Amino acid sequence: MKHINIKALALELNLSVSTVSKALNDSYEISEETKQRVLETAARLNYVPNPYASSLRGRKSKNIAVVIPEVADSFFSLAINGIESVAKTKGYHVLICLTHESFENEKTILKEFQGGRVDGVLLSVSTETTNCSHISDLITNGLPIVFFDRACDDVETAKITTDDFESAYKATEHLIQQKADRIAFLSISKSLSISNKRLEGYLKALEDHHIKVDQKYIVDCTNDPEQNYKLIKKLLQQKHKPNGIVASVEKLTTPIYTACKDLQIKVPEDLKIVCFSNLEIAAILNPSLTTITQPAFEMGKMAATLLFKALENRNFSLVKEDFMIQSTLVVRDSSS
Amino acid sequence: MKHINIKALALELNLSVSTVSKALNDSYEISEETKQRVLETAARLNYVPNPYASSLRGRKSKNIAVVIPEVADSFFSLAINGIESVAKTKGYHVLICLTHESFENEKTILKEFQGGRVDGVLLSVSTETTNCSHISDLITNGLPIVFFDRACDDVETAKITTDDFESAYKATEHLIQQKADRIAFLSISKSLSISNKRLEGYLKALEDHHIKVDQKYIVDCTNDPEQNYKLIKKLLQQKHKPNGIVASVEKLTTPIYTACKDLQIKVPEDLKIVCFSNLEIAAILNPSLTTITQPAFEMGKMAATLLFKALENRNFSLVKEDFMIQSTLVVRDSSS
DNA sequence: CTAAATTACGAAAACGGTTTCGTAAATAAA
DNA sequence: TTTATTTACGAAACCGTTTTCGTAATTTAG
Numbered sequence: 001m002k003h004i005n006i007k008a009l010a011l012e013l014n015l016s017v018s019t020v021s022k023a024l025n026d027s028y029e030i031s032e033e034t035k036q037r038v039l040e041t042a043a044r045l046n047y048v049p050n051p052y053a054s055s056l057r058g059r060k061s062k063n064i065a066v067v068i069p070e071v072a073d074s075f076f077s078l079a080i081n082g083i084e085s086v087a088k089t090k091g092y093h094v095l096i097c098l099t100h101e102s103f104e105n106e107k108t109i110l111k112e113f114q115g116g117r118v119d120g121v122l123l124s125v126s127t128e129t130t131n132c133s134h135i136s137d138l139i140t141n142g143l144p145i146v147f148f149d150r151a152c153d154d155v156e157t158a159k160i161t162t163d164d165f166e167s168a169y170k171a172t173e174h175l176i177q178q179k180a181d182r183i184a185f186l187s188i189s190k191s192l193s194i195s196n197k198r199l200e201g202y203l204k205a206l207e208d209h210h211i212k213v214d215q216k217y218i219v220d221c222t223n224d225p226e227q228n229y230k231l232i233k234k235l236l237q238q239k240h241k242p243n244g245i246v247a248s249v250e251k252l253t254t255p256i257y258t259a260c261k262d263l264q265i266k267v268p269e270d271l272k273i274v275c276f277s278n279l280e281i282a283a284i285l286n287p288s289l290t291t292i293t294q295p296a297f298e299m300g301k302m303a304a305t306l307l308f309k310a311l312e313n314r315n316f317s318l319v320k321e322d323f324m325i326q327s328t329l330v331v332r333d334s335s336s
Numbered sequence: 337m338k339h340i341n342i343k344a345l346a347l348e349l350n351l352s353v354s355t356v357s358k359a360l361n362d363s364y365e366i367s368e369e370t371k372q373r374v375l376e377t378a379a380r381l382n383y384v385p386n387p388y389a390s391s392l393r394g395r396k397s398k399n400i401a402v403v404i405p406e407v408a409d410s411f412f413s414l415a416i417n418g419i420e421s422v423a424k425t426k427g428y429h430v431l432i433c434l435t436h437e438s439f440e441n442e443k444t445i446l447k448e449f450q451g452g453r454v455d456g457v458l459l460s461v462s463t464e465t466t467n468c469s470h471i472s473d474l475i476t477n478g479l480p481i482v483f484f485d486r487a488c489d490d491v492e493t494a495k496i497t498t499d500d501f502e503s504a505y506k507a508t509e510h511l512i513q514q515k516a517d518r519i520a521f522l523s524i525s526k527s528l529s530i531s532n533k534r535l536e537g538y539l540k541a542l543e544d545h546h547i548k549v550d551q552k553y554i555v556d557c558t559n560d561p562e563q564n565y566k567l568i569k570k571l572l573q574q575k576h577k578p579n580g581i582v583a584s585v586e587k588l589t590t591p592i593y594t595a596c597k598d599l600q601i602k603v604p605e606d607l608k609i610v611c612f613s614n615l616e617i618a619a620i621l622n623p624s625l626t627t628i629t630q631p632a633f634e635m636g637k638m639a640a641t642l643l644f645k646a647l648e649n650r651n652f653s654l655v656k657e658d659f660m661i662q663s664t665l666v667v668r669d670s671s672s
Numbered sequence: 673c674t675a676a677a678t679t680a681c682g683a684a685a686a687c688g689g690t691t692t693c694g695t696a697a698a699t700a701a702a
Numbered sequence: 703t704t705t706a707t708t709t710a711c712g713a714a715a716c717c718g719t720t721t722t723c724g725t726a727a728t729t730t731a732g
Contacts, residue, residue, distance in 0.1 A: 015711080052397065
């Protein structure tokens with residue numbers, strides 16, 4: 001069975017290619033009768049238009065890209081679902097591109113988009129990304145970009161983020177209220193905006209409650225689980241070891257719990273834990289994990305909606321479209 | 337800044353379009369000197385070729401599709417990483433398409449591929465998929481397909497699966513050895529091949545150990561977490577309630593643990609649990625969860641490798657390429 | 673020194689759609 | 703009845719590449 005194209009279809013119908021094309025696109029130029037006949041034959045012959053030919057002629061791909069660090073992360077996989085749900089209604093396809101937290105990968109991926117592969121981009125930058133000129137370049141080239149979660153402050157385009165400062169503040173304050181006074185903060189990146197805002201929220205909470213900041217308690221984690229385990233273990237083996245932890249990223253859950261088990265630290269008695277996480281399974285950990293949960297699905301949905309607004313209305317500017325959504329602190333047994 | 341194409345590039349270089357194209361593709365027809373000049377100018381002008389034009393002309397998209405039920409699942413997200421790792425080396429892009437366990441979605445997605453959007457497909461079918469003619473259709477149309485994990489037995493093409501029968505057998509036997517004698521089996525689908533093989537492995541293990549099969553203990557779960565919770569709760573509230581559970585899919589972990597907590601069932605004393613799961617976090621559940629872990633990354637890698645073999649060598653047949661990889665039973669506290 | 677082969681490039685035809693424009697026939701307006 | 707408009711379709715250009723083929727200029731072989 002060969003690949004059937006519009007030419008073959010036209011031949012079968014004894015019509016011109018242009019008439020068939022118009023019929024398929026429901027053009028007013030074509031009579032209802034002909035449209036029916038075309039649609040019917042197209043269905044019978046299993047005709048599916050070549051998307052690349054359409055994209056080429058129409059100069060739009062009907063594709064959007066989602067560029068994220070990882071897919072094996074509950075925040076991102078939920079966000080994808082949100083994005084997909086709106087892309088579907090718009091008849092768009094979603095290209096998922098993974099940077100694996102590498103700046104080089106991110107640059108390569110975005111560079112490729114210059115060629116017109118996608119009509120717009122939803123982006124959450126890698127932990128390594130400090131310089132954002134590769135992103136600005138794309139925007140000046142006319143490709144609309146919407147950040148979600150991990151944004152670049154100095155790039156002027158729409159951003160969907162959560163109240164990272166306030167969440168971290170609330171989380172830290174919560175631990176303080178639970179009588180923790182030596183609270184550690186586990187960060188993911190020195191450059192990432194969300195990471196810094198979370199750090200600032202933590203610092204502000206300490207300050208407001210007159211707790212002295214101790215640099216020993218601020219740990220920069222890596223992308224390597226083994227390494228993180230070691231760092232956390234070291235943190236928890238100090239002389240004045242912390243009795244509270246605010247972890248700013250989901251993937252630290254396992255190393256924290258493992259370290260506590262290995263060092264026989266009792267949670268929450270000896271150590272109270274809060275973690276930024278969207279893991280459904282947080283509730284059945286033992287002790288169940290207190291989390292700051294981001295509205296991942298909603299964020300994906302909003303980001304996509306905004307992007308489509310820009311795609312559908314060329315003079316809609318993304319520049320001043322910043323939205324901050326609230327995360328929620330879900331208190332569970334690990335902190336109370 | 338406008339979109340620069342090969343024509344503009346040729347103009348800038350005072351060369352013909354064909355020469356530039358050949359230079360970019362490192363053709364032997366072009367002198368080293370010219371190639372250098374072209375490459376340099378292309379880089380300077382930030383030229384990126386339009387992938388759709390190339391695809392159209394070359395009649396190949398340099399894209400492969402990964403069609404899976406969900407992305408928020410550790411098996412699939414790990415498999416994606418495996419697939420991506422090999423696609424990258426081949427210069428291919430990966431389109432991730434989600435069926436959300438819906439047969440209709442699956443059909444729509446695959447149908448679209450008839451148009452030539454992708455050169456090949458890696459597929460794990462939805463739980464609803466019983467009829468596989470939409471898949472055979474694609475194959476007869478010349479699109480190579482490789483199944484991974486969830487395959488259709490009656491479609492003749494390559495399949496990368498795990499030893500579902502043996503794994504379920506081993507899991508069940510393990511529970512028996514731990515003195516469980518009323519073992520329940522939680523299934524995901526009545527039609528899915530892997531689900532049935534797992535069920536058979538469970539049944540065979542019971543038979544070999546002279547344990548009578550009780551239909552009450554075999555529960556078909558759904559895609560709705562709420563519903564699953566109710567089903568499991570009901571299972572665990574029976575008069576002769578089970579003292580062992582083999583769960584054939586990862587997403588049942590939460591409802592099982594929640595039900596046990598709510599019903600105050602002690603694990604592993606009153607109930608021993610094994611679950612098919614790739615969750616890293618299984619180890620820090622309390623009690624830590626005994627799992628059957630599939631080599632997800634490897635499976636993705638193998639499936640992709642096989643697909644590329646078929647793409648690169650047109651007379652390589654996928655028909656008899658079935659591979660079964662071993663899963664491993666990781667015994668943890670929930671069963672011993 | 674001439675003929676054959678090679679080198680390095682350009683013109684033009686694809687690829688499979690969409691869109692613009694032109695035009696007969698049918699209908700409506702004058 | 704004549705003219706203007708509408709309807710329904712087809713021819714051909716176009717989107718941005720790649721590839722085939724043709725050909726001057728240069729090199730090599732005889």
